[in-house]
Amino acid sequence: xxxxxxxxxxxxxxxxxxxxxxxxxxxxxxxxxxxxxxxxxxxxxxxxxxxxxxxxxxxxxxxxxxxxxxxxxxxxxxxxxxxxxxxxxxxxxxxxxxxxxxxxxxxxxxxxxxxxxxxxxxx
Amino acid sequence: xxxxxxxxxxxxxxxxxxxxxxxxxxxxxxxxxxxxxxxxxxxxxxxxxxxxxxxxxxxxxxxxxxxxxxxxxxxxxxxxxxxxxxxxxxxxxxxxxxxxxxxxxxxxxxxxxxxxxxxxxxxxxxxxxxxxxxxxxxxxxxxxxxxxxxxxxxxxxxxxxxxxxxxxxxxxxxxxxxxxxxxxxxxxxxxxxxxxxxxxxxxxxxxxxxxxxxxxxxxxxxxxxxxxxxxxxxxxxxxxxxxxxxxxxxxxxxxxxxxxxxxxxxxxxxxxxxxxxxxxxxxxxxxxxxxxxxxxxxxxxxxxxxxxxxxxxxxxxxxxxxxxxxxxxxxxxxxxxxxxxxxxxxxxxxxxxxxxxxxxxxxxxxxxxxxxxxxxxxxxxxxxxxxxxxxxxxxxxxxxxxxxxxxxxxxxxxxxxxxxxxxxxxxxxxxxxxxxxxxxxxxxxxxxxxxxxxxxxxxx
Numbered sequence: 001x002x003x004x005x006x007x008x009x010x011x012x013x014x015x016x017x018x019x020x021x022x023x024x025x026x027x028x029x030x031x032x033x034x035x036x037x038x039x040x041x042x043x044x045x046x047x048x049x050x051x052x053x054x055x056x057x058x059x060x061x062x063x064x065x066x067x068x069x070x071x072x073x074x075x076x077x078x079x080x081x082x083x084x085x086x087x088x089x090x091x092x093x094x095x096x097x098x099x100x101x102x103x104x105x106x107x108x109x110x111x112x113x114x115x116x117x118x119x120x121x122x123x
Numbered sequence: 124x125x126x127x128x129x130x131x132x133x134x135x136x137x138x139x140x141x142x143x144x145x146x147x148x149x150x151x152x153x154x155x156x157x158x159x160x161x162x163x164x165x166x167x168x169x170x171x172x173x174x175x176x177x178x179x180x181x182x183x184x185x186x187x188x189x190x191x192x193x194x195x196x197x198x199x200x201x202x203x204x205x206x207x208x209x210x211x212x213x214x215x216x217x218x219x220x221x222x223x224x225x226x227x228x229x230x231x232x233x234x235x236x237x238x239x240x241x242x243x244x245x246x247x248x249x250x251x252x253x254x255x256x257x258x259x260x261x262x263x264x265x266x267x268x269x270x271x272x273x274x275x276x277x278x279x280x281x282x283x284x285x286x287x288x289x290x291x292x293x294x295x296x297x298x299x300x301x302x303x304x305x306x307x308x309x310x311x312x313x314x315x316x317x318x319x320x321x322x323x324x325x326x327x328x329x330x331x332x333x334x335x336x337x338x339x340x341x342x343x344x345x346x347x348x349x350x351x352x353x354x355x356x357x358x359x360x361x362x363x364x365x366x367x368x369x370x371x372x373x374x375x376x377x378x379x380x381x382x383x384x385x386x387x388x389x390x391x392x393x394x395x396x397x398x399x400x401x402x403x404x405x406x407x408x409x410x411x412x413x414x415x416x417x418x419x420x421x422x423x424x425x426x427x428x429x430x431x432x433x434x435x436x437x438x439x440x441x442x443x444x445x446x447x448x449x450x451x452x453x454x455x456x457x458x459x460x461x462x463x464x465x466x467x468x469x470x471x472x473x474x475x476x477x478x479x480x481x482x483x484x485x486x487x488x489x490x491x492x493x494x495x496x497x498x499x500x501x502x503x504x505x506x507x508x509x510x511x512x513x514x515x516x517x518x519x520x521x522x523x524x525x526x527x528x529x530x531x532x533x534x535x536x537x538x539x540x541x542x543x544x545x546x547x548x549x550x551x552x553x554x555x556x557x558x559x560x561x562x563x564x565x566x567x568x569x570x571x572x573x574x575x576x577x578x579x580x581x582x583x
């Protein structure tokens with residue numbers, strides 16, 4: 001089980017890292033989502049135990065570790081919030097630059113910088 | 124109760140402020156007042172910690188080991204005090220110059236919750252949660268102002284720092300897996316029995332996560348773009364308050380949780396620190412605008428903290444704490460002054476310049492002095508020489524930018540209208556604090572030594 005989970009985590013993280021390195025902002029956001037799920041899965045895997053649901057009063061025999069589930073739930077919620085925020089920022093970038101591609105954003109930025117330099121020289 | 128107040132005040136204030144229009148001065152001042160109240164509560168807590176020793180409580184009345192522990196010791200109260208003071212000044216500065224966004228005061232209050240929370244928690248996972256609260260507010264604050272450059276800076280900042288956060292989350296999972304605990308004290312005890320090769324991997328992961336936050340070489344690439352594009356008060360918040368997460372994190376996790384690994388990797392940290400100092404200084408020398416120079420300078424200055432941490436022992440840790448505190452004060456002063464024009468501003472900027480360069484009577488002198496003392500204690504001639512070189516370079520780049528901005532006829536400082544007197548007075552007051560700490564450094568030195576003792580003694 002651990003081997004399977006670590007393989008999944010590795011694939012998720014790798015795919016996420018690949019997407020983050022793309023120039024398209026939306027691909028970057030999707031890449032971050034994949035990496036966040038890699039982290040969540042690692043959290044789950046870190047306390048993987050076989051047992052009954054840990055609901056009070058505790059049943060006889062082994063119970064599974066409730067702490068990792070609580071942590072993963074918290075991390076998931078944070079992850080969702082952050083993803084929404086990232087999409088919001090990406091949309092704002094689109095609104096202000098009319099582009100969602102880093103190459104075009106860089107061009108735009110270079111053009112602005114050149115304008116500023118011109119102003120400074122003329123002062 | 125004293126432990127809960129510094130957290131509860133900004134938390135309730137933040138929720139209330141989120142519903143109000145922050146552009147109105149009254150709301151802004153209410154936010155400043157609530158942060159100031161939190162500062163007073165933290166000061167009361169700090170006095171108790173300094174006189175009676177660490178304060179600890181378990182939230183929700185749970186037994187120890189079940190609930191989340193909150194713990195205040197000399198290190199955490201010192202960082203909370205510094206961060207709250209910085210946030211109060213920066214928020215007051217922004218209120219005085221007119222807030223443009225309705226959410227700004229609430230976001231600063233949320234960031235305060237996150238920062239004080241992570242300083243005062245004794246639990247690794249709630250450290251991550253508070254860390255995210257602070258970071259998420261920081262992502263939004265970076266875009267404050269709404270200019271195209273600021274929005275794209277916010278995106279870069281958010282993506283890079285989120286990567287850092289997820290890496291930290293993976294490190295927490297690994298720590299839980301090998302120790303079966305999330306309480307820092309317990310983790311530190313149990314980690315001593317774990318296979319060293321496993322622990323070193325976890326320690327490196329934690330270090331990478333905080334390195335991204337701090338902008339250490341080679342994780343610095345995002346920092347200049349962000350610091351140079353955002354508004355001066357926001358840059359001051361990011362470098363003076365938020366960057367404390369990184370320094371507190373490497374101190375707490377490095378010296379307290381992974382002391383064996385810290386000792387093992389000391390030479391690697393010294394090399395990274397030296398490269399960071401020299402790289403930051405070289406890059407800063409080749410820049411022409413004040414925000415860019417200060418941004419690269421803040422990359423370089425973190426190197427001193429790293430070197431002091433790597434030297435370790437009571438002297439090294441005390442130097443690291445002191446340098447981290449003075450560095451964040453210097454950066455606040457420089458960033459705030461760089462955005463203003465008119466009389467007194469040049470003087471305030473100059474105080475910041477000599478403080479970063481480590482020239483008396485500014486407080487930065489004692490920071491440099493302590494790091495030198497630690498390096499001499501380490502008996503390494505090369506290290507002392509390299510630290511001296513870094514210090515000399517910082518004099519060059521900062522005086523260069525001071526001359527470029529404030530002495531050149533028709534320079535940036537000469538153009539435009541003078542800023543409002545209150546803003547200049549506030550910035551000058553920060554400069555006076557830096558000078559006062561340089562003239563009477565004993566309280567700060569004692570506080571940083573007390574913080575270092577916590578780290579040397581290990582967790583209770």
